[in-house]
Amino acid sequence: MLTLKQISKYYASGSAKTYVLNKVDLEVEQGEFVSIMGPSGSGKSTLLNIIGMLDQPSEGYHYFVNEPVHQLKEKQRSALYKQNIGFVFQAYHLIDELTVYENIETPLLYQDVKSSERKAMVADTLDRFNMVGKKDLFPAQLSGGQQQLVGIARALISKPKLILADEPTGNLNSKQGEEIMELFKKLNKEDGVTIIQVTHSEKNAQYGSRIINLLDGKIDSSIIL
Structure with a gap:
């Protein structure tokens, strides 16, 4: 489903380059549940944004559902993203x-x-997330946890092939967080949705079928669960 080859992201200052990602190779098969971990500044969110076509690499090759993303024009990338990817943002x-x-x-x-x-x-999604009574409220009228639930519901409604989640339970209490991770697990196991999540939580990472550890913009290890 997804292939990244020699993906780098850097910022140039004069002749110096500051690398956020440095020659990352990654393959994700359809139906996988991948957890990406690593310390702050290791490039986790940048990698997720490149996978989701919200950011472009400085170098490298990016293939998604057999499309060469690195060769597509912005409009084509946008169409590919909207048809196939649901993004759950931390914010x-x-x-x-x-x-x-x-x-x-x-x-x-x-x-x-x-x-x-x-x-x-x-209507089905509102019911699934127990939000029928809040359907006419605006985000400012919701708690942080409730806003995150709306964000997740929005990402799931179009039944995407790939869900990208950046700290998906970061602003939820432990019970809500567990419910969301169980929902992701169900979507992955029963519906075959591919999921890639960035998380600091060891517990949440264990829901995946593979854990990738990033360090200094490089893949430090890949562990199959």
Whole structure:
């Protein structure tokens, strides 16, 4: 599903280069659940953003569902991302002017899903996340944990092939966090959704089928669970 070859990300200052990622090689098969760990500054979020096409590498080759992402134009990359990837951000990234219902519905608008189908899918998702009573509220009226749940619901609604999660339970209490990780596990095992998560939590990392440890912008180890 995903192949990264010699991926580097650096920032140039004069003739000097500061590497965030340095010649990273990574293969992820369909149906895997990969946890990426490492200390702050090791390049975890940058790697996730490159995989998700939100950032571009300075060097290297990026293939996703047999498409050469490194050769695609921005519009083509955007279409590929919207059709296949759901992103759960650490900082929610909800749209303040939209209600819970409208935030969750947004990915379906990009995919031209019919109105009646959208309503059914949003209703089902609201029910699944126990948010029916909050559907008309705005993000500012929700707690941090509730905003993260909306972000996760939005990422899942279009049934993406790949879910990218950056510290997905960072702002949830332990019970909510466990419920989200169990939901990810179920999506992975029963629905075959590929998941790549960045996490500091050893417990959350154990939900994966493989743990990749980054250190100084390089893959330090890869452990199969």
